[in-house]
Amino acid sequence: MTQSHHSEDRGERVVLSADEIGRALTRIAHEILERNHGAAELVLLGIPSRGVPLAARLADRIRLAEERSQAPDGEPPVRVPVGELDITLYRDDLRHHPTRSLTPTVLPPGGIDGRVVVLVDDVLFSGRTVRAALDALTDLGRPRAVQLVALVDRGHRQLPVRADYVGKNLPTAVTERVQVRLEEIDGVDAVAIGGTR
């Protein structure tokens, strides 16, 4: 890491650069294909806000990987269906915060019944978001299997949840803040650890 441990302006250090995020997503795309023997049954669901662009990027990378590995005369691969899963109404901490705004839940046209749903989130921390996402999925249909992508796993789980695909395992103190910034939302790709709050 080139950045100083004590950069004065934000009190934070960058732990994943744009290139490293890109390489992690490419690796995860291949891992998803390997684990599921192709992309045929997959549905990617991003958890807002930053899981959504991550899911879209993974879908692009999965198609790219499939194009490279296909037979020259085969059908060109189709993009894996991508959706968004808003979990706000399923959170267990609604009453511990001011009222949260809602984002749309968008399912691909084929729905999720019988598919392998890959949930995509930026940071895996307590595991409560994933718990809420599993509840939300139950109300939307019955996937054949559910898998989880986290760009960063920072530990400190409060529920028995683990990610199937992790961009980077990041040991943190509970009081530290992990900031994921993505081009689509923040104008820049970077993961940084901020100081204690």
Place this chain on the structure above:
Amino acid sequence: MRHLLDAGDLSRDEAVGLLDVAEAMARTQSRQIKKLPALRGLTVVNLFFEDSTRTRISFEAAAKRLSADVINFSAKGSSVSKGESLKDTAQTLRAIGADAVVVRHSASGAPHRLAHAGWIDTPVVNAGDGTHQHPTQALLDAFTLRRHLADGTGDLQGRHVVLVGDVLHSRVARSNVQLLHTLGARVTLVAPPTLLPVGVEDWTCDVSFDLDTAVDGGAPAGAPDAVMMLRVQRERMTSGYFPSEREYARRYGLDRARVDRLPEHAIVMHPGPMNRGLEISAEAADSPRSTVVEQVANGVSVRMAVLYTLLAGQDPAQAAADITRTETR
């Protein structure tokens, strides 16, 4: 936002925010499983001192879709004088452990009294008080207008809505004029002079006595984007406000001929219940431009949004105390 008592209390951002949440709620209502867990464990009391079918059922459906428990408290027939009975009832609700009170009362200002008298400390939602306010109706009307005229986003800037009929007794009209103005729409009231309240000239709208001019887009405000018919509230009429029902229907009723003269995109609204043949003809009520049934469906989404906004978060004071705690994702 602690209570929803008055459509005039809402800022533009608050109103647009509620409509956006209502859009999100509406999208969840096309699912097979419509129930959401957001208000699990909370109790919503529907306190109705006045008859209502659609508003009570709508609030009940909204609360249940969000997993709240609902207690329907019908106070009809109570012989205790109003001030006392409201206080007694409030204390009963407090003892029951209500987390929110939805109140309809024939006395204007009753929900405000309930919210601010210190009898209870829960959010209060005004479901219609006397001839004063009906804010959730105004929100659902704005929601319906926004879906038809503004692709379901933002405000209603520059849109023109004509409200026709019994403005005098209509809490729907009062709330709608305020909310539509807040959202940037122009409003024209059309009514016989006897059915306009004192002081209407101070409202944020134009007033006309002639429906045909308004339908044809004449002065003052131009072609309408929507026509909202108001129910003639005969149960509140203590004297003669118009010579005969036939004359009222001819001058202020929306019939097929008037609907056909509206701009092509304009919608026909009515808050219900309708007096078919009086303020609206059956043909107009059942025409493809009529949004009457859609308004009822939208009412559930809007009331879900109101209950969610008032109840799902914590009190602002509690929130401030909580911010010091470690945030969990």
